[in-house]
Amino acid sequence: MKVRVAHGPTGVRDGVPIGYTRDVEGAATAAVNTVQALTQAGQGRITMDAVQAALLARDPGPHLRSSMRIGxxxxxxxxxxxxxxxxxxxxxxxxxxxxxxxxxxxxxRTAIAEGAPISVVTAWATHTVELVWEHGDWKAKDAAGQVGPTPEEVVAPGIDSPLGRPLQSGYYTVYVN
Structure with missing residues (x-):
């Protein structure tokens, strides 16, 4: 499937977005799609093989290898x-x-324990994605996440916080059902 977006993706292979521009905005978009694809693979909605072929570097780092095993x-x-x-x-x-x-x-949306009622849970997290330009596209070399910060914790983030730096507007979300 072909897609036309300014900085990518330019297509979808086996349910995974591919094809990003070799600039800051393309890297931002590839990172967001990598985080989302790893989450989908962890739920069995797309295969980790498809994610690996489309978005992961040929020699992934330790955090990414762990995510690959989980998914x-x-x-x-x-x-x-x-x-x-x-x-x-x-x-x-x-x-x-x-x-x-x-x-x-x-x-x-899940049951927290077997037999428990269905609950809706929200959680904030920060994911750091290390990308490399490989085979004409951005590929994730490593990706690690940590819980937080929550919105009330980032009212005045310090310069050491990733949220204290300038934010990019170069990412896109695509609803696929």
Whole structure:
């Protein structure tokens, strides 16, 4: 499937967005889509093999290898986790590598324990994605996440906080059902 967006993706392969421009905005978009694709693979909605072929570098780092193990051969679950990017910041960029921080909110609808009623849970997280330019596209070399900060914690983020840096508007979300 072909897609026409300013900085990518330019297409979708096996349910995974591919094809980004070799600039700050393309790196930001690739990082957001990587975080979302890893989440979808972790739920069994797309295969980790498809994510690996489309978005991951040939020699992934330790955090990314761990995510790959978690998402490998998952069976699709009735539980739903939607990961929505709230802000993205490119904290380092060259023509061959980029570091992108993606602040997300996750919305989950699931039973917290077996036999418990269905609950809706939200959680804020910050994901750092290390990208490399490989085979004509941005590929994730490593990706790590941590819980938080919540919105009330970032009213005045310090310069050391990824959210204290300028935010990029170069990412797009695409609703696919």
């Amino acid at each position: 490998r051969d998952r069976i699709a679950s009735a539980d739903v986790v939607n990961l929505v990017p709230a802000a993205v910041s490119v904290t380092a960029f060259t023509q061959s590598a980029a570091r992108v921080v993606v602040w997300t909110v996750a919305v989950s």
